[in-house]
Amino acid sequence: MARDPAARHLELGLYRNAGLSGDLLPSLTPVPGEPLRYPLNGIALAPFFEGTEDPTHACFRRAEPRVVFGGTDSGVADPARSDGTALLDDIWAGAPFAGKGALPARVRSAVDVWRSAGLARPGRRRPGGGDGTEGLVRAVSRVASR
Structure with missing residues (x-):
C-alpha cells in the first residue's frame, strides 16, 4: 500500500x-x-x-507522461488512445524481449503502428521537421546497448 x-x-x-x-x-x-x-x-x-x-x-x-527507458528520458510525450492505452503500454506488451535489439525493434514497430493509424504523434512537431520519435528510438537504443 x-x-x-x-x-x-x-x-x-x-x-x-x-x-x-x-x-x-x-x-x-x-x-x-x-x-x-x-x-x-x-x-x-x-x-x-x-x-x-x-x-x-x-x-x-x-501515469507515464513521457517515454522513458532505463531512466533515460526520450524527450517524447507518451500519447494515449481514447481508451487510455498509451504508446508505452503497446511497447511493453511485447515483453519479455529476447535480447537488447528486440526492444528498439518493438519501439520502431509500435511507433509505426501509431503513426499509420493516425492515433497520435508521439511528441510535438520539431522546428526542423519530424515528430520527436527519432529521439525515442535513439534513447531506447542507448539503453539497450548498456
Missing part, C-alpha cells in the same frame, strides 16, 4: 526502469533496514499488515 495523505488517487509511473523481461522490480529499490518497504516516485510503499494509522492508498493511477 502507498502511504500518502493525498485525498485523490496517487499517480505513479512504473515503466521508467522496467527490464527487458518487462519486470517492474527494477523500479522498486528496497529501503535499507526496513523490510518490504520501497519508495516509488517519492511515495512510501509498505505492506498492509502493519496496522498503522497513517493515511494509505490501496489503488493508484499509473
